[in-house]
């Protein structure tokens with residue numbers, strides 16, 4: 495979604511910043527949805543691994559909230575407007591809607607792992623796009639997020655791992 499700019503003195507070309515702002519806002523919508531999905535899992539999970547998963551899903555939400563904040567703030571640092579309202583999340587997210595009535599640890603692990611894997615993939619694409627567009631700072635931000643997401647996906651998936 496295109497948004498206007500404010501008169502920042504950031505020296506990068508306007509076309510670069512506009513492209514990055516659009517990319518950042520897309521990743522922000524997905525990240526905010528992902529954070530809410532982690533909270534949904536945190537609140538509703540049940541079963542023998544309750545306490546481990548309850549705490550893991552809350553840690554995931556905290557990590558996601560931290561980098562969503564960094565994405566939003568880079569959007570503004572580049573001269574854009576961060577779009578983090580409920581309406582922009584609902585309109586912009588590319589994640590599958592989190593199931594409302596799943597219950598067991600296994601179900602929540604599967605649902606959240608799928609969302610994390612989707613976000614990991616789009617983050618890797620975002621690194622590539624930022625690199626090709628010539629914004630090393632945004633590429634670096636997404637690179638750090640990519641490592642965080644890989645780490646979270648491992649910790650969630652470890653609860654349902656089998657030999658492949």
Ligand SMILES: [Fe+2]
Pocket residue numbers: 536552
């Ligand atoms: Fe809580």
